[in-house]
Amino acid sequence: MTRNHPTSLLLACAFAASACAHDEHASHPAPEVLGSVTFATTCAARVQPRFERALALLHSFAYDEARKGFGEVAAADPGCAIAHWGAAMSLYHPLWEAPPVADLATGLAELEQAHQSGTGSPRERAFIDAAMTYFKDYDRSPPAARAKAYEQAMGDVATRFPDDVEAQIFHALALLATAPPTDRTHANQKRAGDILEPLYRRHPQHPGLAHYLIHAYDSSDLAPRGLAAARAYAKIAPSAPHALHMPSHIFTRLGYWEDSVASNLAARKAAHAAGGVGEELHAMDYLTYAYLQLGRDADAKRVVDDLAVMRNLRAGDFKIGYAANVMQVRYAIERRQWANASTLQPLPDSQAHVAAIVYWARAVGAARSGHPKNADADIANIEASIARLDAEGNTYWAAQTRVLADSARGWQMFANGDTEPAILHLRAAADAEDAAEKLAVTPGPIVPAREQLGDMLLEAGRANDALGEFRSALTAAPGRRGALAGTARAKAAGK
Template sequence: MNRHRTTILVLLCAYAAGVSAQAHEHASHPAPEVLGSVTFATTCAASVQPRFERALALLHSFTYTEAEKGFRDVVAADPKCAIAHWGVAMSLYHQLWDAPAPADLAKGLAELDQARRLGTGSPRERAFIEAATVYYTDYEHVAPATRAKAYEQAMGDVAARFPDDPEAQIFHALALVATAPPTDRTHANQKRAADILEPLYRRYPQHPGLAHYLIHAYDSAELAPRGLDAARAYAKIAPSAPHALHMPSHVFTRLGDWNDSVASNLAARKAAHAAGDVGEELHAMDYLTYAYLQLGRDADAKRVVDDLAAMHGLGAGKFKIGYAANAMPVRYAIERRQWAEAAKLEPLPDSEPHVAAIVYWARAVGAARGKHPKDADADIAAIDASVAKLDAAGNAYWATQTRALADSARAWQLFANGKTDDAIAHLRKAADAEDAAEKLPVTPGPIVPAREQLGDLLLEAGRPADALREYKTALEGAPGRRGALTGAAQAAERSGDADAAKRYREPPSRS
């Protein structure tokens, strides 16, 4: 068997079949495909090694559909290449997004079964295959989170068995980030992952997965400053991957670097559109809308929302698509405090319960804050029904987040009905629940953090000093949010603190 290691700066034009430079020397050629530098020793035919590593580079940038095609191309060219079947299965397992659908789980398991039947590959390759099989095994009866944890432990064993293999360490680190409990505010898994990734990143600065997964490891208010180097580098490492162009904005959003977030997501949106990747395009559009609104660029945000309205046939049942497509109009209405506009929004057909609940929340808040609190009844009931569905499905994370939406909506209805103390209690409950868990990577954050809403309610209730304390806390978790800064300035001014009011009105620019 041929064992070799080939380091590539992946260039599509380097292996495209049938291209004659002489025949096209006067033609206009597209820019080379640059995905970063990946090395993965295999026992497959030498002729497929560049294609395998290209597919792996795509996988590390979560360009899943193209990665799957790439690995299948390797299988077609070398039917005995077992590790390529592993690649197909890993392309179907979107670790930081939603769990694979049953059809994809069946496909992934079939690929791994085929890899095992082939019996080819080195002990290291077979270890990767066995670890992935742990995730897919008995998927009909074992919960996704349980299988994900088992896979993380299996990859930990692979990493320990092959301590000098960078890919074993990288995939283990990704699994640690993917299985980090959202309620662990110590970020223990993320810090473990970063401890693995940082030394490797210094050795392999062009590896796309290292920069990518460091950004995910540092995607929290506590750790975001550590992610700036990786954020600045990733888009340069793999500019042909739309997700690589978007990912820096996770750090920029955490730090309130809105101009950098806009630039990142404009590039990502353009690249995703060109690639026909609707999910990635919408993901970038959601972050872009969010950043525009924080900068007060409402007209630019409107253009993005209008572009969304022109996109037909969106598969809202897919979480990444459904979340962004439902959230953008909600952000646009609520951040601008257009309550009547918010009250008229409709969730997209087939939206998941926790996604549709965002729209029900906007409608309820719009009705309550627009002086029609009775009109919020049906939407609050719809949020409660969404919570019940999530509880029944065992989706604890989103049940908690959706329950916080219900408390927030009730708070504004109670406040509109003159029950201020009860309203404050409900919003404080929502804020505490929301603060207890990290956001998931598919969203830039809550539409309006409940802690910020609590500040708004206290300010409207004539308690500016209390409001200011809540705004300060809100800004610690979400720096640079326009609503919290404006509210804090008003609260400080009404509390007689002119210096603080000036600081909040003229915060130092981060970009």
């Protein structure tokens, strides 16, 4: 006999009835609100609300809580094979860095347990088999190849079950995960948007639909399409810190700095309360960026200073290491505090492509404060980072780090009076940077290379050329304070 219990619910105290039934005079916490999801399973009816709560958490990238929730479902109903699928998917972070080997091994074990249980509907087994394509052979196949295999497998599941909302959603997410950063036509993102948009109209309280639409449209070309989802997502799942932060991806693309501040203040508070260090730092980075664009330097400094009291940061974790390193870089470079930038240090254990950003800040700071020779060691460190990334096969970050190297060399040459070669280096950096999209974890480059090129041209006395570069930079990144100021200076100098 099958146990098929589809449910649609607002996940607010959905599984903790006893916790919500205290004495009427007691103090009650706010109810948990994560949005509304439906996923038909053959699991016991008593675990269905808990399964869908865990799924809602997964759709808002609350991975640790989602994994815990799926684990509780599996413990309560040992025959619930799809709960092991959920636990495995909580270890695959498709829009972030590839999982560590230990997590891949754990995810594979979860899926093998799902297979061994021999339970589940054909649809549930299709989800499990698709996930297996990512976790199997993790020690022999690179992450990108496995992500592509999973995307194709989920495409097959979506075709096989065309009326299944979750199949379509997970396929769209897989398309976003495999979108080539160098594809400026955004073909995968548009395909994902085409899948998600009609579903979102039918299921406006589904957290994954709003969330993934924001990711689909997180580019300068598509950002206006994502504004409605950005305005809605935090209201759909206010109990998820990531849902409070995600709207700022679109706000940042559009230069809506006050909206970004509000979004990230809420996200930071929620992440801190939940003990989510990576999510808190992610919000702090976006918050620092927005404050600097508004000229609220004192507010930005308070956020950066808060890093000093955050102990034992795992800088080797990309999400943590990136934010914790670049916040100090943003604060110095955006304010043109070149001497301060030249003294920055990467956090211990920072990944090569993260440490390279700090070396870049040091080199540019040295060059622009009149000490170009001091940039030599930091440029050499950037080159060493590139060599390491090349050896690891990390092509995206190797290319982005080459942009940093060209930029640093350009400013060093410019400080030495080699103006034309310097401009060529900055132009090469700008063209290379424009050829690839940023990744989801970053608000964008510290200072876009195109904006830096405008700065250099202006300092070289070529105001009209500088004006064109600043305008191009503002098209790609509207509302950036440095580019706006550069535009004003170029116009004044060109009169």
